[in-house]
Amino acid sequence: MGSLFRSEEVALCQLFLQSESAYTCVSELGELGLVQFRDLNPDVNAFQRKFVNEVRRCDEMERKLRYLEREIRRDAIPMQDTGDNPEAPMPREMIDLEANFEKLENELKEVNSNAEALKRNYLELTELRHILKKTQVFFDEEGHLWPWQAEAMYPPNLPPDQAPYFDDDDETINLLTDISLHQLKHIGFVAGVILRERVASFERMLWRACRGNVFLRQAQIEEPLEDPATGEQVYKSVFIIFFQGEQLKLRVKKICEGFRATMYPCPEAPADRREMAMGVKTRLDDLNTVLSQTQDHRHRVLVSAARNLRSWMLKVWKIKAIYHSLNMFNIDTIQNGLIAECWIPVPDLETVQLALRRGTEKSGSLPAILNRLSCVESPPTFHRTNKFTRAFQGLIDSYGVASYREMNPAVYTIITFPFLFAIMFGDLGHGIIMTLFGAWMVWKEKPLSVKKVDSEIWNIFFGGRYIILLMGTFSMYTGIIYNDVFSKSLNLFGSSWHVPFNESTIRDNREIMLDPKQPDQYEGTPYPIGLDPLWQLAANKINFLNSYKMKISIIFGIVHMMFGIILSLWNHRFFNRRLNVLCEFIPQVLFMSCLFVYLTLLVFIKWVNYGAGEDVPLVLTPGCAPSILITFINMVLMKGYEEAKGPNSCSAYMYDGQFYLQRMMVVVAVICVPWMLVAKPYFLYRASKQRAMLGTGGVEGAMEETPSTMPVQPAEDHDMSEILIHQGIHTIEFVLGSVSHTASYLRLWALSLAHAQLSEVLWGMVLRIGLSTAGTTGGFAMYFIFAAWATLTVVILVLMEGLSAFLHTLRLHWVEFQSKFYEGQGYAFVPFSFDSILEANESTVTEAK
Amino acid sequence: MGYEVVAVSVVTAFWAVVAIVLPIIFGRGPNKGVIQATLVISGFSCWLFWFLAYVHQMNPLIGPEMHATTVYAIKYLWDGNSSWLSPNETITTTAVPAVVAEVSGHA
Numbered sequence: 001m002g003s004l005f006r007s008e009e010v011a012l013c014q015l016f017l018q019s020e021s022a023y024t025c026v027s028e029l030g031e032l033g034l035v036q037f038r039d040l041n042p043d044v045n046a047f048q049r050k051f052v053n054e055v056r057r058c059d060e061m062e063r064k065l066r067y068l069e070r071e072i073r074r075d076a077i078p079m080q081d082t083g084d085n086p087e088a089p090m091p092r093e094m095i096d097l098e099a100n101f102e103k104l105e106n107e108l109k110e111v112n113s114n115a116e117a118l119k120r121n122y123l124e125l126t127e128l129r130h131i132l133k134k135t136q137v138f139f140d141e142e143g144h145l146w147p148w149q150a151e152a153m154y155p156p157n158l159p160p161d162q163a164p165y166f167d168d169d170d171e172t173i174n175l176l177t178d179i180s181l182h183q184l185k186h187i188g189f190v191a192g193v194i195l196r197e198r199v200a201s202f203e204r205m206l207w208r209a210c211r212g213n214v215f216l217r218q219a220q221i222e223e224p225l226e227d228p229a230t231g232e233q234v235y236k237s238v239f240i241i242f243f244q245g246e247q248l249k250l251r252v253k254k255i256c257e258g259f260r261a262t263m264y265p266c267p268e269a270p271a272d273r274r275e276m277a278m279g280v281k282t283r284l285d286d287l288n289t290v291l292s293q294t295q296d297h298r299h300r301v302l303v304s305a306a307r308n309l310r311s312w313m314l315k316v317w318k319i320k321a322i323y324h325s326l327n328m329f330n331i332d333t334i335q336n337g338l339i340a341e342c343w344i345p346v347p348d349l350e351t352v353q354l355a356l357r358r359g360t361e362k363s364g365s366l367p368a369i370l371n372r373l374s375c376v377e378s379p380p381t382f383h384r385t386n387k388f389t390r391a392f393q394g395l396i397d398s399y400g401v402a403s404y405r406e407m408n409p410a411v412y413t414i415i416t417f418p419f420l421f422a423i424m425f426g427d428l429g430h431g432i433i434m435t436l437f438g439a440w441m442v443w444k445e446k447p448l449s450v451k452k453v454d455s456e457i458w459n460i461f462f463g464g465r466y467i468i469l470l471m472g473t474f475s476m477y478t479g480i481i482y483n484d485v486f487s488k489s490l491n492l493f494g495s496s497w498h499v500p501f502n503e504s505t506i507r508d509n510r511e512i513m514l515d516p517k518q519p520d521q522y523e524g525t526p527y528p529i530g531l532d533p534l535w536q537l538a539a540n541k542i543n544f545l546n547s548y549k550m551k552i553s554i555i556f557g558i559v560h561m562m563f564g565i566i567l568s569l570w571n572h573r574f575f576n577r578r579l580n581v582l583c584e585f586i587p588q589v590l591f592m593s594c595l596f597v598y599l600t601l602l603v604f605i606k607w608v609n610y611g612a613g614e615d616v617p618l619v620l621t622p623g624c625a626p627s628i629l630i631t632f633i634n635m636v637l638m639k640g641y642e643e644a645k646g647p648n649s650c651s652a653y654m655y656d657g658q659f660y661l662q663r664m665m666v667v668v669a670v671i672c673v674p675w676m677l678v679a680k681p682y683f684l685y686r687a688s689k690q691r692a693m694l695g696t697g698g699v700e701g702a703m704e705e706t707p708s709t710m711p712v713q714p715a716e717d718h719d720m721s722e723i724l725i726h727q728g729i730h731t732i733e734f735v736l737g738s739v740s741h742t743a744s745y746l747r748l749w750a751l752s753l754a755h756a757q758l759s760e761v762l763w764g765m766v767l768r769i770g771l772s773t774a775g776t777t778g779g780f781a782m783y784f785i786f787a788a789w790a791t792l793t794v795v796i797l798v799l800m801e802g803l804s805a806f807l808h809t810l811r812l813h814w815v816e817f818q819s820k821f822y823e824g825q826g827y828a829f830v831p832f833s834f835d836s837i838l839e840a841n842e843s844t845v846t847e848a849k
Numbered sequence: 850m851g852y853e854v855v856a857v858s859v860v861t862a863f864w865a866v867v868a869i870v871l872p873i874i875f876g877r878g879p880n881k882g883v884i885q886a887t888l889v890i891s892g893f894s895c896w897l898f899w900f901l902a903y904v905h906q907m908n909p910l911i912g913p914e915m916h917a918t919t920v921y922a923i924k925y926l927w928d929g930n931s932s933w934l935s936p937n938e939t940i941t942t943t944a945v946p947a948v949v950a951e952v953s954g955h956a
Contacts, residue, residue: 611908
């Protein structure tokens with residue numbers, strides 16, 4: 001138990017709970033987080049379940065708390081997150097909580113509505129004050145222009161610039177002087193306040209609607225005013241409109257209303273205005289004190305709420321989660337209890353029992369009863385992961401959750417994933433950068449995980465910190481073996497190649513090829529760790545590297561796939577599928593060995609036998625070395641070659657009897673195909689026929705025994721055509737797949753080549769400019785060129801290339817490796833756990849912000 | 850068939866320790882299985898990776914082809930004190946900086 005190799009044994013259990021203790025028991029189980037409840041009333045509508053009322057009350061409380069939270073946020077009061085995790089309160093405490101929230105909400109609402117009324121009042125008064133102040137200026141101005149009018153204390157008529165609408169200035173004055181006081185009294189005015197951006201259109205509208213017969217003056221209020229509804233700061237203007245006659249007055253008022261202008265009464269006499277201004281001032285002062293007291297009160301209420309808000313929220317979420325679970329239970333009307341069905345991991349049965357006992361003790365009722373049931377359906381898959389293995393399990397689960405108790409590829413992926421990645425990403429320098437990043441995230445794990453960052457990219461990196469660390473470490477190793485640091489080599493042990501030529505020879509040749517045959521040029525033993533640094537400088541480096549990298553890609557691919565096939569044996573043995581071992585595993589291994597394992601053998605034979613030493617016979621010299629690819633193709637085509645004529649001519653064969661051995665292996669491989677295709681359906685067919693003869697039972701058990709601890713699978717419908725089609729697809733997939741999958745591993749070579757070339761180009765095109773510029777300018781240029789090179793290295797070579805290599809590695813695992821043994825048909829074990837529920841709720845809250 | 854017993858045995862022994870000895874040492878605790886599998890697989894993969902690079906170079910079929918300036922630089926920088934140089938060869942130390950400059954301009 002406890003290991004990651006297979007998912008854990010999960011038992012279906014039945015739980016009898018007394019109705020008094022059900023709540024406390026479920027609460028304890030939620031804290032534990034090891035039980036997955038099954039919905040026993042899937043057909044019942046969410047509104048018809050037993051605890052709908054409670055759930056609704058919780059929703060209501062949550063709404064109130066959210067309202068409080070919004071208010072707290074609006075006042076920018078810091079909310080305390082003590083990180084403590086309060087237990088779910090007892091049902092009777094729910095009423096207290098509800099009352100408390102109700103009180104708080106009402107209080108706050110009242111305070112808010114009061115404050116809003118006060119603010120509106122305040123705004124009106126401020127606007128009035130501005131009107132009085134500004135209009136005073138208008139009146140003074142006009143009075144100054146027409147002193148006779150100021151004396152008469154009548155509102156002014158038209159200023160000179162409006163005169164064109166009358167005939168001319170003189171006439172206006174004449175007219176005015178001629179009209180009687182009675183008529184002048186009919187010149188009325190309206191004063192008010194309007195949003196500044198509406199002034200222009202307001203003016204135009206007035207002009208058109210009143211045909212230019214009104215006169216508008218406006219002045220801007222410099223300081224912004226607060227809109228009581230939205231709390232925003234708005235800029236407004238004071239206006240005053242003069243007009244003559246009742247009809248115009250109505251029209252003007254209507255336009256004012258249409259433009260949402262607020263109109264205020266403005267006395268005509270200056271003395272009244274002054275008096276009014278005084279009154280407004282005192283009222284404003286009073287309002288100010290009242291407003292600040294209201295604000296203080298509101299602040300006090302919110303501060304005290306902010307202290308407890310988080311723990312209240314957690315409590316409400318927990319209560320809600322408990323009632324949701326209780327809604328999934330059946331009601332036992334006779335014994336006044338609840339019946340639940342749940343999945344529990346077998347090793348945790350004891351812990352669950354203890355939790356149930358705690359729950360019943362709390363409520364002081366009869367103990368809860370836990371019964372293990374046998375079940376037909378397959379239980380959920382539960383892998384107990386830790387912070388290290390979780391990310392790797394995530395990689396596997398995103399392909400498909402393992403079938404119940406099947407071999408879990410995640411264990412092997414921990415190393416094979418970073419390793420295959422590193423084959424494509426082999427560079428010591430880039431590996432160090434990646435390792436440092438991964439190590440930093442692992443080192444600062446606690447502070448970084450507490451800091452909740454919304455950036456999705458960061459969360460992905462942080463979630464995969466152990467993968468990144470391992471990928472970086474293995475990249476460092478493969479970088480050492482490739483002898484590649486930012487496209488340069490390290491000569492740590494001394495190259496095996498030497499230059500014995502004298503200067504004149506070197507001078508006379510443009511290019512010189514070292515000869516492995518000469519002992520003064522090649523030491524005879526290779527560079528001890530990794531590739532010889534000399535190859536990095538060679539013009540034919542690509543030829544050498546391609547031959548090497550292709551071969552290792554194929555070899556690692558075949559090892560990886562064979563490993564997958566061997567894992568399938570463990571699956572067959574665990575599930576006691578002897579038929580699968582005989583009819584699938586053995587032919588698969590034979591098929592792979594006869595073709596692809598033999599291919600790697602050929603590679604090794606070529607490596608070991610053929611050479612360029614002085615005592616090497618001609619047949620084994622480099623010129624006679626056959627191409628492995630051609631040999632392999634001809635082997636499958638069963639094509640023979642002419643035997644070598646004598647000891648002095650090359651042979652296409654690498655050893656004696658090669659042709660007959662190869663022909664035999666191809667025949668074996670071909671036989672494996674019908675074996676995989678037909679054998680299993682035939683045995684199943686025979687077994688079902690025998691069973692039919694013997695009656696039920698018997699042979700089924702002999703062929704596919706199921707151990708007693710295993711859940712009994714529902715009897716498969718042995719429909720022959722279905723089995724045949726299934727087996728056919730499986731066989732074709734394997735046979736064709738073995739070729740295409742082997743070729744697919746060549747991506748290891750391709751990506752690693754691309755990575756090395758890119759890094760070489762970057763060095764040659766960017767950093768070398770800086771390195772080869774001489775003098776002080778070169779030093780300064782180097783400063784910037786290095787920055788460019790470093791940025792490009794990190795962005796393109798580490799990030800982009802890393803991402804691409806990561807995706808290719810993922811594919812190699814999901815398709816090439818897992819197709820050999822992994823079904824991935826299971827469903828995940830999702831326990832009822834407060835921790836995960838709270839986490840999910842909190843993340844939705846932060847998203848909503 | 851040229852191989853160096855020291856190199857082969859040291860590297861092989863190192864990875865054998867990782868793949869065989871360490872799993873025995875860490876053979877307890879709740880994560881025993883995972884740790885052992887991790888160590889064995891990493892030891893084997895790393896050894897195989899080194900081994901393939903080694904075997905590939907054991908019997909070279911081709912030699913590195915280099916530009917004359919590169920050959921020059923190697924001759925004086927890497928093989929400078931080597932006994933592989935024939936004794937009648939005179940090493941002109943003054944030539945070295947010139948060669949290095951040329952190599953860096955060429956490579």
